[in-house]
Amino acid sequence: MRKFYLARFVCLAVIAFVAVTAIAQTPAIQLDSGAFKVTGWNAAAATIKDWSPLFKIFAGTGDVPPLLGTYAVEGSTLVFHPRYPIAGGVQYRAVFQIPNGTAITKTFDGPQRDSTPRARVVNVYPSADVLPSNQLRLYIYFSAPMSRGEAAQHIHILDENGKALEGAAAVLLRGEELWDPNYQRLTMTFDPGRIKRELTSNKMIGPPIAEGKRYTLTIDREWKDARGLPMVEGFRKQYRGGPAQRTPPDPKQWNVNPPKAGTSGALVVEFPNPMNYALLQRMIQVSGSQGTIAGSIAVERQETQWRFTPREAWKPGNYRLIVDTGIEDLAGNHIGQPFDIDVFEKVTERITAATVPIPFTIR
Amino acid sequence: MRRTKTWIGIGIAMCLSIALGLTATAMVQSGQMADGKVQLMSAGPMTFGPAGILFVGDSVGASVVAIDTADAKAPASPVKINVEGIDTKIAALVGIAPDQILINDVTVNPVSKNVYVSASRGRGPDASPLIVKVDGTGKLTVLSLDNARHASVSLVDAPPAAAAPNARQNPRMQTITGMAFVNGNLMVAGLSNEEWSSALRSIPYPFKTASQGATIQIWHSSHGRFETESPVRTFVPYDIAGQQYVLAAYTCTPLVKIPVSQLTPGAKVKGQEIADLGAGNQPLDMVPYKKDGHNYILIANSAFGVLKLKADNIETYPAIESPTRTDVAGVPFDKIPALTNVQHLAAFDASNVLVATSKPMNLTTVALP
Numbered sequence: 001m002r003k004f005y006l007a008r009f010v011c012l013a014v015i016a017f018v019a020v021t022a023i024a025q026t027p028a029i030q031l032d033s034g035a036f037k038v039t040g041w042n043a044a045a046a047t048i049k050d051w052s053p054l055f056k057i058f059a060g061t062g063d064v065p066p067l068l069g070t071y072a073v074e075g076s077t078l079v080f081h082p083r084y085p086i087a088g089g090v091q092y093r094a095v096f097q098i099p100n101g102t103a104i105t106k107t108f109d110g111p112q113r114d115s116t117p118r119a120r121v122v123n124v125y126p127s128a129d130v131l132p133s134n135q136l137r138l139y140i141y142f143s144a145p146m147s148r149g150e151a152a153q154h155i156h157i158l159d160e161n162g163k164a165l166e167g168a169a170a171v172l173l174r175g176e177e178l179w180d181p182n183y184q185r186l187t188m189t190f191d192p193g194r195i196k197r198e199l200t201s202n203k204m205i206g207p208p209i210a211e212g213k214r215y216t217l218t219i220d221r222e223w224k225d226a227r228g229l230p231m232v233e234g235f236r237k238q239y240r241g242g243p244a245q246r247t248p249p250d251p252k253q254w255n256v257n258p259p260k261a262g263t264s265g266a267l268v269v270e271f272p273n274p275m276n277y278a279l280l281q282r283m284i285q286v287s288g289s290q291g292t293i294a295g296s297i298a299v300e301r302q303e304t305q306w307r308f309t310p311r312e313a314w315k316p317g318n319y320r321l322i323v324d325t326g327i328e329d330l331a332g333n334h335i336g337q338p339f340d341i342d343v344f345e346k347v348t349e350r351i352t353a354a355t356v357p358i359p360f361t362i363r
Numbered sequence: 364m365r366r367t368k369t370w371i372g373i374g375i376a377m378c379l380s381i382a383l384g385l386t387a388t389a390m391v392q393s394g395q396m397a398d399g400k401v402q403l404m405s406a407g408p409m410t411f412g413p414a415g416i417l418f419v420g421d422s423v424g425a426s427v428v429a430i431d432t433a434d435a436k437a438p439a440s441p442v443k444i445n446v447e448g449i450d451t452k453i454a455a456l457v458g459i460a461p462d463q464i465l466i467n468d469v470t471v472n473p474v475s476k477n478v479y480v481s482a483s484r485g486r487g488p489d490a491s492p493l494i495v496k497v498d499g500t501g502k503l504t505v506l507s508l509d510n511a512r513h514a515s516v517s518l519v520d521a522p523p524a525a526a527a528p529n530a531r532q533n534p535r536m537q538t539i540t541g542m543a544f545v546n547g548n549l550m551v552a553g554l555s556n557e558e559w560s561s562a563l564r565s566i567p568y569p570f571k572t573a574s575q576g577a578t579i580q581i582w583h584s585s586h587g588r589f590e591t592e593s594p595v596r597t598f599v600p601y602d603i604a605g606q607q608y609v610l611a612a613y614t615c616t617p618l619v620k621i622p623v624s625q626l627t628p629g630a631k632v633k634g635q636e637i638a639d640l641g642a643g644n645q646p647l648d649m650v651p652y653k654k655d656g657h658n659y660i661l662i663a664n665s666a667f668g669v670l671k672l673k674a675d676n677i678e679t680y681p682a683i684e685s686p687t688r689t690d691v692a693g694v695p696f697d698k699i700p701a702l703t704n705v706q707h708l709a710a711f712d713a714s715n716v717l718v719a720t721s722k723p724m725n726l727t728t729v730a731l732p
Binding site for chain 2: 189
């Protein structure tokens with residue numbers, strides 16, 4: 001009886017060993033740590049220089065070329081290292097042609113992608129609800145990096161009846177997406193052909209924004225973020241058309257309110273008309289006797305107020321605001337130079353200097 | 364003693380690294396071609412210069428790279444290009460979903476007739492730049508940027524955001540929209556994502572210094588009354604009555620001619636408007652050509668499709684003083700209805716133009732209309 005059990009055990013062990021050996025020796029394809037591997041086949045014993053006809057990975061269907069990458073024999077295993085990392089949402093089909101044998105195929109899915117929407121529109125500038133009829137640019141700030149190439153599809157300007165302005169009536173210029181390096185701020189341009197006076201488009205269709213009319217900016221939730229996921233929610237903002245802004249910004253008209261010495265209070269500069277939000281972030285600096293003063297900038301009151309809070313308390317003395325003459329208002333007029341210069345009228349001032357100083361004193 | 368040796372070793376290694384680093388920087392900044400990794404953060408507009416030198420505009424990296432493609436052999440027989448689903452094929456090569464491939468530009472090597480496609484793998488800020496060569500057999504080859512003979516020039520001149528030293532990254536970016544090689548100079552047009560008054564740059568090639576090139580202010584005069592400082596969207600070199608010009612198309616569609624002799628460093632140039640294509644449109648690419656003894660310019664547009672400008676005696680057209688038709692003015696043009704969804708055009712040979720379409724994304728040589 002004992003002998004019988006022993007014989008049975010030996011027999012089972014042999015079968016198991018043979019089975020395991022057979023499995024081990026059956027070539028199989030694995031995806032391991034971002035590389036495709038042929039296991040169960042001794043690649044080291046083969047005298048093959050070019051593995052590409054034998055081992056191919058396809059990341060698409062139909063008549064497509066195989067995935068780019070390099071081959072290596074690591075130990076006895078044939079390994080394909082893709083040139084680019086394995087991507088989520090892609091199915092990979094690996095085909096290994098056993099020399100003098102059959103082909104084996106295996107498909108793999110790329111890593112699971114996070115499917116929680118996170119992006120939303122956080123701000124749109126101009127933030128006022130009145131736009132001059134020659135409004136030039138619009139800044140849209142997102143909470144997360146977005147996908148490029150979708151703006152034309154997902155930004156709309158609706159008229160008073162809720163109808164999207166399309167074709168020749170389109171207000172925003174399509175097809176040119178101007179992003180910041182993080183893809184979190186998009187700059188859109190109103191059709192300059194309709195803004196520039198005397199151009200055919202301006203004469204025939206008029207400015208993009210008509211004074212007294214109401215408009216709605218809408219941004220679709222379906223706009224994909226950089227991960228390929230839609231936004232948490234869409235965005236709507238209403239605007240009313242105002243008169244054209246033709247007078248260039250004039251620093252003499254700005255109201256500079258210096259704080260008291262010994263405090264870290266904000267230096268407040270007020271403008272008679274709203275300014276370009278993005279340019280306010282970098283085109284005004286504060287200079288003291290020791291050079292540029294470090295601090296932080298805030299833009300308030302619908303871009304009519306610039307606030308500068310110094311890192312260290314103000315010392316009494318004479319200071320200057322150094323304003324880049326390239327600073328623009330909402331219509332692209334900059335200091336000493338309107339957006340479009342009427343050459344028939346005398347231009348009273350054409351400033352050629354790059355900056356304009358505005359002195360002020362801290363007491 | 365052992366510790367001393369270690370420190371000496373570290374010191375030597377650091378000196379070597381610094382020396383090598385400086386050498387590498389100096390070589391690149393001096394503009395001499397050197398083998399090495401191409402520091403490309405994005406691959407945008409492209410144009411060919413002399414003998415297989417491919418210029419690639421990098422808007423994210425604020426630079427232009429000249430890559431020696433070593434592709435300067437003329438084909439033995441005439442070449443035709445016909446690749447369907449170029450985005451799907453590139454996606455398969457680099458292992459990503461086709462909707463994650465963005466084709467940025469297409470150009471043709473004027474000698475070899477191979478087509479070069481600049482693209483990005485991914486649509487977000489982490490996208491990888493790709494330059495793909497397509498030959499007459501339809502074979503795709505991704506250019507290795509790890510070790511290529513190249514030189515680069517930085518376009519950085521943005522003032523630092525001094526008042527906001529804690530800013531994570533300067534949001535200002537100059538998107539390169541067009542490049543052309545004119546009289547030994549690389550002309551680079553760009554659009555700023557902040558200020559409107561972008562300038563055209565002229566960079567001598569070979570890149571002799573680290574200079575980002577002189578800027579030229581381009582003004583646009585509309586109907587003789589208003590002058591506007593405007594960014595140029597796309598442009599091509601063009602001979603008019605024996606004089607060299609660039610034809611520049613603005614973001615708001617006027618087409619202007621500017622004598623190359625005026626495009627000198629620091630110049631303020633006023634272009635003369637010769638055509639006004641209309642509203643709500645952006646010019647994308649221009650290809651001048653001759654057919655049956657007549658001159659034409661093919662213009663791809665974002666909204667108007669492909670237009671054929673009749674450019675015979677272009678020198679005789681006066682600057683546009685007033686709109687002469689309800690929607691267009693100046694040099695006459697026809698619409699080419701057979702060419703639809705065109706995203707890019709590139710000069711191919713005397714009889715054909717290379718057309719890149721969207722929906723589906725195909726690359727095809729088409730007989731010049």
